[in-house]
Amino acid sequence: MHMADALLSPAVGGVFWAATAATTAYAAKKLRQEENEKLIPLMGVLGAFVFAAQMINFTIPGTGSSGHIGGGMLLAILLGPNAAFIVIASVLTVQALFFADGGLLALGANIWNLGFYPSYIAYPFIYKAIVKDNPTPKKITLASVLSVVAALQLGAFSVVLQTKLSGISELPFKNFLMLMQPIHLAIGIAEGFITAGVVNYIRSIQPEIIEKKTTVSYKKAVIALSIMAVITGGLLSWFASTHPDGLEWSIMNVYGEPELEQKDNPIVNKLQSIQEKTAILPDYSLPEPEATTEEAAEGWPNADPGTSLSGILGGLIVLLVVAAFGMGLRRFSRSGNSQ
Amino acid sequence: MSHHIIEFKDVSFVYPDGTEALKDVSFRVVHGEAVAIVGPNGAGKTTLLMLMNGLILPTSGEVLVGEVPVTKKTLPEIRRKVGVVMQNPDDQLFMPTVGEDVAFGPINMGLPEEMVIERVDEALKKVGCLHLKDRPPHRLSGGQKKAVAIAGVLAMKPDILVMDEPSAGLDPRARKALINLLKTFHHSKIIASHDLDLVLELCPRCIVLNSGQVLADGKARDLLLDEKLIDRAGLELPLCVQNSGTQT
Amino acid sequence: MEIANSFFNLGYLDSLSYKKSFIHRLDPRIKTIVTLTFVVTVVSFPQKELSGLLSFFIYPVFIIALAEIPLGFILKKLVIVSPFVLMVAIFNPFLDKTPVMELYGITITTGWISFLSIIVKFILTISAALLLIATTSFVGICEGLSRMRVPEVFVVQLMLLYRYIFVLVEEALRMVRARDSRSFGKKGRGIKTFINLAGILLVRTIHRADRIYSAMLSRGYSGTIPQKRTHRIRTKEVFYLIIWVGLFILFRKYNLSLAIGQLF
Structure with missing residues (x-):
């Protein structure tokens, strides 16, 4: 596997x-x-x-x-x-x-x-x-x-x-x-x-x-x-x-209760904090004034539906833009190659 | 030009499992000669070829390349002089691209980079495959593989070209192209083959081998048309003769 | 049959990798580093993050479009290898039912979001790996590895492995055809026959290794195999690298989807 x-x-x-x-x-x-x-x-x-x-x-x-x-x-x-x-x-x-x-x-x-x-x-x-x-x-x-x-x-x-x-x-x-x-x-x-x-x-x-x-x-x-x-x-x-x-x-998890509240899963939090220390992007989730949108996303379970809705809507728009970009690029590269 | 001679002096070879592959084989090949080695499967042809560039060393007797005896010490020199083209080009083309494969020998000889490039291009041009330089071997046809394998050996500028079953696995056209290509080489050539028609076209001289012993050594035209000898060697007459035989 | 297919895919990917687009011509090291940065950035998103990941589609789309890689082929590959990830991910919606929001009467739970997040990550990371090999010849990969100081033994035998996959797979398929033409239905395809076939193939392979070794010796092999060095990193390529890495960091830091959504 x-x-x-x-x-x-x-x-x-x-x-x-x-x-x-x-x-x-x-x-x-x-x-x-x-x-x-x-x-x-x-x-x-x-x-x-x-x-x-x-x-x-x-x-x-x-x-x-x-x-x-x-x-x-x-x-x-x-x-x-x-x-x-x-x-x-x-x-x-x-x-x-x-x-x-x-x-x-x-x-x-x-x-x-x-x-x-x-x-x-x-x-x-x-x-x-x-x-x-x-x-x-x-x-x-x-x-x-x-x-x-x-x-x-x-x-x-x-x-x-x-x-x-x-x-x-x-x-x-x-x-x-x-x-x-x-x-x-x-x-x-x-x-x-x-x-x-x-x-x-x-x-x-x-x-x-x-x-x-x-x-x-x-x-x-x-x-x-x-x-x-x-x-x-x-x-x-x-x-x-x-x-x-x-x-x-x-x-503990092996012997203890199999169901776990993922929210306060300590190892996940800890691993994420290691990631912050070791990853190539050391500061990706440091709290910064402009990064409010991301914080909202990370705290998703408690986010208000308004924010999540904008996530879905924005996500769809991003995908559409990406697809259009790809099609345009391909047309561009085709015409470049055929000349 | 004594360095173009290959000489076998009473050579015997016994495999570790006790199989006696060659028994008291003696012959010499002089400069510019093209010699065929024919014989049925198991006659000892491949063993003979392996002895020529020291892939194996004789159990008894001596193999000389030029004046130099084939021993562990002389191997690098021997292998520069004797270029071996193996039966299956897939075994010989082990590098990822044609160009790199042909360069393998020259680089190992310690040639400087510009000279390696020059040798590679020259060898590929000679076999008509320069345009395949950047191709990976698995994207070549059977005939192209064979030609590139030959180029890989030519690039080392050997004194003697040794080939094992050069026409095996080739379609008729590729086989014809190969024969024409080999005709243009003025190297000393030793060709082991079952393809007696190819032998007749390329090699004036022929050594008939059976059960590890030399059965006959002489003019190919005489030996290969000698029905009794051919039968004793466990071979069949060349096709060109068989056909003309039925017509007349 | 499915496995035989994967071989033909290998040949197909191999043929794609010899195209001559801008992407194909880039130094393999640049492409490898961009791909790895991409994968690590994508994977670094937390479990329940979904919308922020979507901006990352720009990278595979860019490569597919510019290098003219058939989209359908990449999608088919993704579907073929998805079962394990799907099997693991599908438990999330059932184990985590914390509701996030309601949309037209359907309750969306964090479980579903983390499930989708895994699927999106899967699509992004796997297509990145496929696109790397579809735009880089294997020789290029080997050259890149050897110049990134991967041990020589590894690179050399990897090169040989790739060279002989094509030869040995052909040989294996011939044996399979011979077996199947003489076996009827399921009979003759049992483990015993398999062991015999695999055994024969293995012995032949070991003999082949001997012959390859002989061929190497005949041409002066003494333990090292020369590595080709054709690529040189140009300034243009450094910019390519910087731009992508910059974009990945940007997308990781700022959730573009959310920002756009909030405009409305």
């Missing part, structure tokens, strides 16, 4: 962009140190393979509907965590640009959700821990299913958390979680078996592909993970220190 720009706040989007950028830089550095030039063309075509494999649709048993694979865990098994993370990031970049999946601000969060968990958590701590150095078809199947399920569960949880922290959706944390986790459990099991099937298939005809490519050491993965833990820990504590009641609130 792709996170979308429209559900994100700039602060949450920005934090995950930073985390993703840091992980990419780390992975790139590791790969540079490995000096394995052969890996680069392999990474490129395996990224393309993910798209190609998505063209092969299949019937999901029992439902009759069509499914396709995500492929994150498969990449981790074939390439190891660092290369896999970078390939997943590229696949998602192409998807964000060409398939309009999620948007550009959400790209950071999406790379995190679908790239970080399979590469740096599920692969070293579940897949490698089970398969170790002597893979057998049974071990591979077990390891694949468990690691894909874990990666997708973490990813889905991440989506819920990001949505909640952004405060754009009214969906209560608990209910959203109840919606997302089971769906991704089903998807995870299916994709897990497929991943296992493909890995075992390749092993049966060309074992050296799998055996050779999974030599990334356990130790390295642990070091990578701890570095990432420090980074995320830092980010989280930054979050927590800027608004100590934020995390507390979301935990």
